[in-house]
Amino acid sequence: MKTLLTTVLMLLMTSQLFAQDQDSALVKTLYSSERIYVVVVCVALILFGLLFFLFSIDKRLKKIEKKSSDKN
Amino acid sequence: MYKSWWKILGAVLVTYSTIFGFLAPVPALPILHQSIRNLYFHVPMWFSMIVLFSVSVFHSIKYLSKSDEKSDIKAVQSVNAGIIFGILGLVTGAIWARFTWGQAWSFDVKQNFAAIAMLLYFAYLVLRNAIDEEQKRAKISAIYNIFAFPMMVVLLFVLPRLSDSLHPGNGGNPGFNSYDLDSRMRMIFYPACLGWILIGYWIYTLLFRVSSLEKKS
Numbered sequence: 001m002k003t004l005l006t007t008v009l010m011l012l013m014t015s016q017l018f019a020q021d022q023d024s025a026l027v028k029t030l031y032s033s034e035r036i037y038v039v040v041v042c043v044a045l046i047l048f049g050l051l052f053f054l055f056s057i058d059k060r061l062k063k064i065e066k067k068s069s070d071k072n
Numbered sequence: 073m074y075k076s077w078w079k080i081l082g083a084v085l086v087t088y089s090t091i092f093g094f095l096a097p098v099p100a101l102p103i104l105h106q107s108i109r110n111l112y113f114h115v116p117m118w119f120s121m122i123v124l125f126s127v128s129v130f131h132s133i134k135y136l137s138k139s140d141e142k143s144d145i146k147a148v149q150s151v152n153a154g155i156i157f158g159i160l161g162l163v164t165g166a167i168w169a170r171f172t173w174g175q176a177w178s179f180d181v182k183q184n185f186a187a188i189a190m191l192l193y194f195a196y197l198v199l200r201n202a203i204d205e206e207q208k209r210a211k212i213s214a215i216y217n218i219f220a221f222p223m224m225v226v227l228l229f230v231l232p233r234l235s236d237s238l239h240p241g242n243g244g245n246p247g248f249n250s251y252d253l254d255s256r257m258r259m260i261f262y263p264a265c266l267g268w269i270l271i272g273y274w275i276y277t278l279l280f281r282v283s284s285l286e287k288k289s
Contacts, residue, residue, distance in 0.1 A: 040094045047090055051083045054274065058079070061281050068288060 073277045078270055085267025089116075089260050096260055103172055110168050111248060111257065112264040117161035118228075119265045120272035124154030125193070127276065129221040132214035144210035145283050147217060148200060151193055153276035157268075158190045173238050182239035185227040192220045192227075 023031070030037050093112035101108060128150035135143035165183065170176040177183060199216055203209035237243030 036094060040091055043094065044087065044091055047087055051087070054083075054271075054278070055079070057278055058076075058274075061278065061285075062074070064285060065281065068285060 073281070079274050082267050082270025082274060085263045086271055087267075089264030089267055092260050093264065096256065098257060107168060107172060108257075110164065112260055114161060114164040114168055115248075115261070116265045116268035117157045117164060120268045121154045121157040121161060122228075123269050124150045124157065124272055124276055125221060125224060127273070128154065129217050132217040135210055135214045136218075139207070139210075141206070141210065141287075142284070144214070145287070146280055147210075147214060148197075149279040149283055150276045151196055151217070152279055153272055155190065155193055155197075156275070157272055158186075158193070162186055162190060169238075178238065180239060181235050181237040182228075182232040182242050185231055189224040189227045192224055196220055 030041070089112050093109050098106070098108050128147045131143045131147040131150065134140070135147060162183075165186070166176040169178060169180070169183070173180070196213060196216055200209055200213045203212060232239060232242040235243060237245065239245065241247035
């Protein structure tokens with residue numbers, strides 16, 4: 001309970017940031033260059049998701065193959 | 073098949089070519105405009121398909137000489153993976169054509185023959201489905217594969233060059249080589265092709281490994 005309360009209070013401190021009307025450098029770049037960077041981020045995200053999926057399938061397969069060859 | 077280095081390399085190359093495919097400067101051409109960037113996505117699909125179908129015919133020939141059932145599984149799974157990339161190539165080509173040639177399907181020579189080449193490989197799968205006995209299925213489909221491969225090569229690379237076409241490289245059009253003489257596009261295009269070929273090969277190995285395990289159990 002104590003940790004929960006401290007966490008919430010600490011998070012409330014971040015509300016000071018909402019007073020900023022200056023965009024961060026990251027937000028500024030995403031707005032610029034006709035917003036192509038937004039597309040890049042989205043496509044890169046999709047790509048990373050799919051590649052991560054492929055890697056996880058590969059890992060799961062390795063596990064099953066190991067089990068199957070150990071049994072034999 | 074079980075090593076990771078080439079899979080990571082493929083992932084890195086695809087990521088690099090995708091991100092820089094959107095951001096790097098490209099030649100300014102009429103009609104194509106920014107869509108020329110599709111070179112980095114549409115063409116690698118076809119290269120991956122061809123590599124996978126080559127792997128398939130290699131294993132088909134191997135099966136006929138050694139009758140190893142593993143070769144048969146490799147032959148069919150590489151066709152499965154190759155068909156995925158072929159369909160993606162056809163669809164991305166149609167989308168690209170819609171906004172450059174005016175229609176998604178203009179019965180252009182290259183489009184028609186690419187569709188027929190895909191049908192050839194669908195027929196391979198249908199043929200396999202029609203035969204129940206394992207060894208007979210493997211043998212007959214291997215023979216069919218050995219015919220289908222050169223036919224596909226002729227349909228995709230020989231015939232379109234002999235007649236009128238809108239597709240770059242055919243019908244008297246300059247190939248895309250003339251668009252990237254300053255090598256800016258080549259720097260992204262070649263890694264894209266290699267990356268997608270590696271990813272395509274990876275997908276084939278995953279299909280093979282799953283199929284092998286299913287057969288075992």
